Amino acid sequence: MSYPNDLSSSTPSTGRPGGRPRDDQREVEILGAVTSLLAERGYEAVTFEEVARRAHASKATLYRRWKTKRDMVIAALKAGPARRDDGDRIDTGSLRGDLGALCRRLVTTMRSADGQTAMLLLQAGLEDPELCEEIERAVGPTGSRLPASVIRAAVARGELPEGVDPFPFEEITGSVILLRRLNGLRIDDGYLDALIDTVLIPALRATAPAHDLPAGIFSGHPTAEPPTDPKDAP
Amino acid sequence: MSYPNDLSSSTPSTGRPGGRPRDDQREVEILGAVTSLLAERGYEAVTFEEVARRAHASKATLYRRWKTKRDMVIAALKAGPARRDDGDRIDTGSLRGDLGALCRRLVTTMRSADGQTAMLLLQAGLEDPELCEEIERAVGPTGSRLPASVIRAAVARGELPEGVDPFPFEEITGSVILLRRLNGLRIDDGYLDALIDTVLIPALRATAPAHDLPAGIFSGHPTAEPPTDPKDAP
DNA sequence: AGGATACGACACGTACCGTATCGTAACATG
DNA sequence: CATGTTACGATACGGTACGTGTCGTATCCT
Numbered sequence: 001m002s003y004p005n006d007l008s009s010s011t012p013s014t015g016r017p018g019g020r021p022r023d024d025q026r027e028v029e030i031l032g033a034v035t036s037l038l039a040e041r042g043y044e045a046v047t048f049e050e051v052a053r054r055a056h057a058s059k060a061t062l063y064r065r066w067k068t069k070r071d072m073v074i075a076a077l078k079a080g081p082a083r084r085d086d087g088d089r090i091d092t093g094s095l096r097g098d099l100g101a102l103c104r105r106l107v108t109t110m111r112s113a114d115g116q117t118a119m120l121l122l123q124a125g126l127e128d129p130e131l132c133e134e135i136e137r138a139v140g141p142t143g144s145r146l147p148a149s150v151i152r153a154a155v156a157r158g159e160l161p162e163g164v165d166p167f168p169f170e171e172i173t174g175s176v177i178l179l180r181r182l183n184g185l186r187i188d189d190g191y192l193d194a195l196i197d198t199v200l201i202p203a204l205r206a207t208a209p210a211h212d213l214p215a216g217i218f219s220g221h222p223t224a225e226p227p228t229d230p231k232d233a234p
Numbered sequence: 235m236s237y238p239n240d241l242s243s244s245t246p247s248t249g250r251p252g253g254r255p256r257d258d259q260r261e262v263e264i265l266g267a268v269t270s271l272l273a274e275r276g277y278e279a280v281t282f283e284e285v286a287r288r289a290h291a292s293k294a295t296l297y298r299r300w301k302t303k304r305d306m307v308i309a310a311l312k313a314g315p316a317r318r319d320d321g322d323r324i325d326t327g328s329l330r331g332d333l334g335a336l337c338r339r340l341v342t343t344m345r346s347a348d349g350q351t352a353m354l355l356l357q358a359g360l361e362d363p364e365l366c367e368e369i370e371r372a373v374g375p376t377g378s379r380l381p382a383s384v385i386r387a388a389v390a391r392g393e394l395p396e397g398v399d400p401f402p403f404e405e406i407t408g409s410v411i412l413l414r415r416l417n418g419l420r421i422d423d424g425y426l427d428a429l430i431d432t433v434l435i436p437a438l439r440a441t442a443p444a445h446d447l448p449a450g451i452f453s454g455h456p457t458a459e460p461p462t463d464p465k466d467a468p
Numbered sequence: 469a470g471g472a473t474a475c476g477a478c479a480c481g482t483a484c485c486g487t488a489t490c491g492t493a494a495c496a497t498g
Numbered sequence: 499c500a501t502g503t504t505a506c507g508a509t510a511c512g513g514t515a516c517g518t519g520t521c522g523t524a525t526c527c528t
Contacts, residue, residue, distance in 0.1 A: 017496070017497095017503095018495075018496050018503045018504070019494085019495065019496075019502080019503035019504025019505070020493070020494040020495050021505075022504090023494095023505070023506080026505090047483090047484065048484075048485070048486085049483080049484055049485080050484090052507095056507085057506080057507075058506060058507045058508060058509090059485095059486085059507095059508095060488090060506075060507080061505075061506060061507075063486070063487080064505075064506090122353075122413075122416060123353065124350075125277070125348070125350030125351075125352075125353045125354075125416065126349065126416075127348070127349040127415065127416055127418050128417070128418055129417060129418045129419070131416075131417060132419065165432075167432065168432055168433050171433070172409075172410060175410045175413045176405055176409045176410075178413065179356075179409045180451060183356065183357055183360050183451070185360070185451060190446075190448065191448050194444070194447050194448055195405070197444065198399075198401065198402060198437055198440045198441045198444050198447065199402050199405075199433070199440075201440075202436040202439065203432055203437055205436065206431070206433075206435075206436040207432045210428070213432065214424060214425045217413060217414060217417065252471065252472045252473070252526075252527050252528070253471080253473025253474070253526065253527075254472075254473045254524070254525040254526050254527090255473080255474075255526065255527090256474065256475095257474075257475080260474090260475080281514090281515065281516090282517085283514080283516080284515090290476085291475085291476075292475065292478090293476095293516090293517085293518095294474090294475075294476080294477090294518090294519090295474075295475060295476075297517075297518085298473095298474075298475090
């Protein structure tokens, strides 16, 4: 009998203690192969056979750890380095400027290797909260959240009322930019200006009197998922 | 030589006129098989072999028409399943109500297909504006656009100023709902209310003084941009 | 009548899947 | 140290889907 990893551990996670232990070094190399394959050729190209070839491992060694390709990819993503919060303070002197800077930084992040990987996964169309977490990890800290300092500065300047909630920004900015990039649509200054002036700023102002707004998709606290049955007719 | 359909025609679309013409009835049956397979088991399960089995057709007959699964599925979507004709008229008596009805219709639309199909539709629609029209016509309004009638009614009620642009709705609603769907995040009434009250309505109001807003990604009038490959160096 | 094409059926080689079976290696326990 | 248990690489297996090609037959155009 074999004992696949549960969703995170690298040790057999079940069964009796005896016997040869799993080689953690093998696991590192395997997940490295998954990561590079993912970055080079996308989710589609991640194959048990190809991963085994690249890692000079046996398929049995892979199946012993992960039952599905999905599990394997998720494990590889989790093993990846965590994004560090970009320490650069955004402070251009105006709310419009700050939001523009955030948007541009987000676009840059999405062009980076990890952003690419995240988008490739989305493009693969797998519907998965784990995937969401990974995307959040990749692009969340660098541009898709609205720092409290930006809000405070805008309030101090009188550009926003008190009690603003970052929900609109964290829900919308990342989503629309991600989707536009994914589809090769232009994201130029004219577009960003329209987004900021006609959407983000009016929406942020409107959050002041509101209570109990949900968490934005890129807020870092994504809301739980309802178990959706994948089969329901049109 | 074989002559795949271009994106819409059901006739050979190229080559000399002579020879036996394609059987339109076969095509109807084949696309019906695709549609039912799509509904029953999702995009993944749509397979040339399985479609051929269900339609009692030869694989050659399929490949003669469509070069890829993508093309075949698009043709099936375009041909449309039996339409649900709940009156496409949206008029609840208030702007909030109308936007809520549109959002719920969009959620239904996106739930009626799996994530991959939804992405496929978006991408295909961006490349081929005609496809959007045909789908709206075939399966009814999807909820991704903001009908002018809704705007007019809201203006008449004094809920919106004159000169409102649908950009915020058509840019944002589809994006956030699609992305939440792809990530398996919850889309409930509380969320939709927050989206409508703190984002959509304030944003729509703010478009009145603006000029030359871009076209929303779900507007059906994609900005004519070369479909950029999602992998290009920073 | 002759040419060209569509159609169903099937065969072919490739790729990947998931499982299984080897022989060998590495540990845990007694 | 002996023994049982597990990991590991290699390889084989039957299955499915791909994309192409080749039959014989059917249907249409000129």
